[in-house]
Amino acid sequence: MENKKNMKVLIAKPGLDGHDRGAKVVAQALKEAGMEVVYSGLHRTIDQIVNIAVQEDVNVIGLSIMTGAHIPITQKLFQKIKEKGIGDKIVFVGGVIPSRDVPKLKELGVVGVFPGGTPLAETIQFLQSISKKG
Amino acid sequence: MELVDKVLRGDEGSAARLISMIEEGRDEGYEAISLLFPYTGKAHVIGVTGAPGAGKSTIVDKLAISFGRQGGKVGIIAVDPTSAKGSGAFLGDRLRMRNAEKLEGVFIRSMAHRGFPGGIAKATLGAAYVLEGLGKDVILIESVGSGQTEIQISMICDSVVTVLTPDYGDEIQLMKAGLLEIGDIVVMNKTDRPGAVEAAKDIEFYLMSHKKQHWQIPVLTVEAIQGKGVEDLIAALKLHRTYTVENSQGSSKKKENIKRLVLAIFKEEFWGETLKKIQDKAMFDDIFQQLQNSTIDPYKAVRMVMDLALPTE
Ligand SMILES: Nc1nc2c(ncn2[C@@H]2O[C@H](COP(=O)(O)OP(=O)(O)O)[C@@H](O)[C@H]2O)c(=O)[nH]1
Ligand SMILES: [Mg+2]
Numbered sequence: 001m002e003n004k005k006n007m008k009v010l011i012a013k014p015g016l017d018g019h020d021r022g023a024k025v026v027a028q029a030l031k032e033a034g035m036e037v038v039y040s041g042l043h044r045t046i047d048q049i050v051n052i053a054v055q056e057d058v059n060v061i062g063l064s065i066m067t068g069a070h071i072p073i074t075q076k077l078f079q080k081i082k083e084k085g086i087g088d089k090i091v092f093v094g095g096v097i098p099s100r101d102v103p104k105l106k107e108l109g110v111v112g113v114f115p116g117g118t119p120l121a122e123t124i125q126f127l128q129s130i131s132k133k134g
Numbered sequence: 135m136e137l138v139d140k141v142l143r144g145d146e147g148s149a150a151r152l153i154s155m156i157e158e159g160r161d162e163g164y165e166a167i168s169l170l171f172p173y174t175g176k177a178h179v180i181g182v183t184g185a186p187g188a189g190k191s192t193i194v195d196k197l198a199i200s201f202g203r204q205g206g207k208v209g210i211i212a213v214d215p216t217s218a219k220g221s222g223a224f225l226g227d228r229l230r231m232r233n234a235e236k237l238e239g240v241f242i243r244s245m246a247h248r249g250f251p252g253g254i255a256k257a258t259l260g261a262a263y264v265l266e267g268l269g270k271d272v273i274l275i276e277s278v279g280s281g282q283t284e285i286q287i288s289m290i291c292d293s294v295v296t297v298l299t300p301d302y303g304d305e306i307q308l309m310k311a312g313l314l315e316i317g318d319i320v321v322m323n324k325t326d327r328p329g330a331v332e333a334a335k336d337i338e339f340y341l342m343s344h345k346k347q348h349w350q351i352p353v354l355t356v357e358a359i360q361g362k363g364v365e366d367l368i369a370a371l372k373l374h375r376t377y378t379v380e381n382s383q384g385s386s387k388k389k390e391n392i393k394r395l396v397l398a399i400f401k402e403e404f405w406g407e408t409l410k411k412i413q414d415k416a417m418f419d420d421i422f423q424q425l426q427n428s429t430i431d432p433y434k435a436v437r438m439v440m441d442l443a444l445p446t447e
Binding site for chain 1: 146147150151153154157158216217220221222223224225226228229232235241242243244246248
């Protein structure tokens with residue numbers, strides 16, 4: 001019987017964009033890498049995403065954003081998770097992210113940025129390495 | 135314990151943490167459950183089982199809304215299978231519970247079954263206690279949905295709903311899968327599909343001729359997407375609840391069930407602990423070496439492993 005701590009990840013789609021193939025591919029890959037993955041579905045508000053993260057007690061939140069609004073969305077997420085007392089969650093961002101915005105996202109508290117086209121193995125390896133540290 | 139106090143005061147974050155601790159099998163988690171236990175036993179714990187795609191999540195969503203409208207405080211535990219090849223799981227039930235999720239006060243927790251048999255996880259019962267501690271009085275548990283009999287879910291629930299669809303096949307298939315062996319209420323879902331009413335009649339006839347207890351299992355027709363038939367389902371659930379409380383057959387079943395669940399958990403834990411103790415021994419490898427060289431047969435290997443695990447003095 002498995003009694004160990006398993007990594008639990010929320011893959012969330014905030015905002016308006018209606019494309020979730022990428023998010024689903026990442027979710028599937030993380031599952032195959034041995035993680036428990038909750039997928040939020042499309043068109044989620046930040047409040048809903050944070051609510052799910054609280055109830056599911058995930059270790060990691062992955063935001064998939066294709067609309068270009070990644071900075072305000074990420075800013076709002078950090079504000080809300082701190083309010084809810086779960087500011088310690090590991091947050092990563094994927095989607096359409098220009099490289100010039102990466103430093104700003106990291107400054108906000110994002111641990112990893114994986115723009116579309118990043119090899120899945122890289123994302124997985126990254127998450128596994130930080131979970132070992134935590 | 136501070137965590138327990140917080141749960142009892144309605145703090146969702148603490149409840150979520152505590153459920154994780156039970157999933158991880160941590161001593162602190164079990165101590166907290168012992169403290170919560172005296173506060174439990176009053177909620178109506180309802181299990182929803184049935185094959186993949188039958189409509190379990192959709193029905194849970196609709197039930198949560200209707201119970202919520204009637205003033206019920208609803209908690210949901212949705213169990214999904216852990217991959218047979220590893221520890222990963224895709225927890226997707228929540229996606230179909232978006233209406234319930236929007237309701238104030240509905241707490242939804244997804245959970246991977248982590249290899250536990252019978253449609254639930256080892257931590258599912260603990261999670262139900264936590265949700266009751268949090269103040270929920272209706273707890274809906276969606277099973278893994280293996281398409282076969284999920285015995286363990288019936289051990290932790292007051293009422294079990296078995297969800298079928300018109301394409302379930304024929305009576306023989308139903309019997310083979312054992313789907314009608316558990317379940318206090320049968321739902322024929324997707325009545326917008328052809329053949330649903332006839333299928334429901336067939337099952338009703340089958341159940342009437344196989345009646346084993348005082349409770350007559352009703353067969354209800356439901357179109358979950360439209361919410362049709364959900365009020366009748368709630369009425370049937372309430373009736374069944376009354377039956378289990380008032381009828382001695384109902385309450386003695388509950389006592390028997392909890393004993394069976396403890397034995398089921400014991401079996402899993404005992405197996406895990408035993409394997410940990412013996413798998414590093416040289417003899418353990420040696421047995422499998424012999425098995426692979428075909429110098430011993432599989433049953434001989436099992437007996438040798440047994441001797442290793444439980445040596446006779
Ligand atoms: N036609 C029809 N489809 C339904 C009905 N109820 C659920 N579904 C669909 O059946 C699929 C599986 O539903 P879901 O609730 O996820 O099933 P589960 O796997 O048993 O949890 C989804 O696409 C639902 O929209 C219904 O009453 N009629
Ligand atoms: Mg489901």
